[in-house]
Amino acid sequence: MNFRTLEEIESHKKEIMIWQIVGWVVIFGLGALWHFIFAWTDGWAPIGWLLPVNESVWEHVKLMFWPALIYYIIEGIFLYKKTNNFVFAKAITFYFTPAMSIGIFYAVYYATGFENFIFDTVVLGILIGIQQFISYKLLTREPIAGEKHLILFIIAIILIVALAVLLIVFTYYPPTHRLFEHEFGPGSGLYGILPDYHGH
Secondary structure (H helix, E strand, O other): OOOOOHHHHHOOHHHHHHHHHHHHHHHHHHHHHHHHHHHHOOOOHHHOOOOOOOOOOHHHHHHHHHHHHHHHHHHHHHHHHHOOOHHHHHHHHHHHHHHHHHHHHHHHHHHHOOOOHHHHHHHHHHHHHHHHHHHHHHHOOOOOOHHHHHHHHHHHHHHHHHHHHHHHHHHHOOOOOHHHEOOOOOOOOOEOOOOOOOOO
C-alpha cells in the first residue's frame, strides 16, 4: 500500500480539516433527520435496516453510523490518496461515538433517572465533534502499524462490516434485551419494528 509522508500530508492539512468540520455539520444534521424518517414512512419495513425503527438505545446507533458511512465514502473519494490510515480512522469513529453515547446514557440514566431529547442531542453533537477531531489526527499522522498496515486495514474493514451487519440483522431480529427495547425507561416490551407509528 502507498503511504503519504508527513511533508506530503502537511500540504493538504487545511483541506483535510475542512472535510472534518463539514463532516461534523453533515453527520450531525443527517443524524438528527434520521431520527424521524422511519415514522414518516409509517414504518415501511424494507428501509428499516437504514433508519431507527424505535426509541431503543441500540436503534439510535443507526443515526450515528449510516450518515457517517455515507459522508465518509464521499470524503474518501477526495481524501483517501492524500491521507494515511483513512479506513482505520473511520473504523475507530464508527465505534467511538456509539460506545460513548451509550455509556453516557446509561451512566446518566442510572445515576439520576434523567432522560431528555435535547440533552441527548447536545451530547451527540459533542461526540461527533470529538470523533471528527480523532479522525483528523489519525489521517494526518504517519501510517499506523507500518509495514503491517494492510493487516490493520483488513481488520478495520471487518469491524465496519460487522457493525453494519449487526444493525441490519437486529432491526428485524432484535434480542429481547433492555438495550433493544422501545422507549427505554418504564419498559414497553416492544422490540424491532413497531406495530404502529402514529404519534411517533
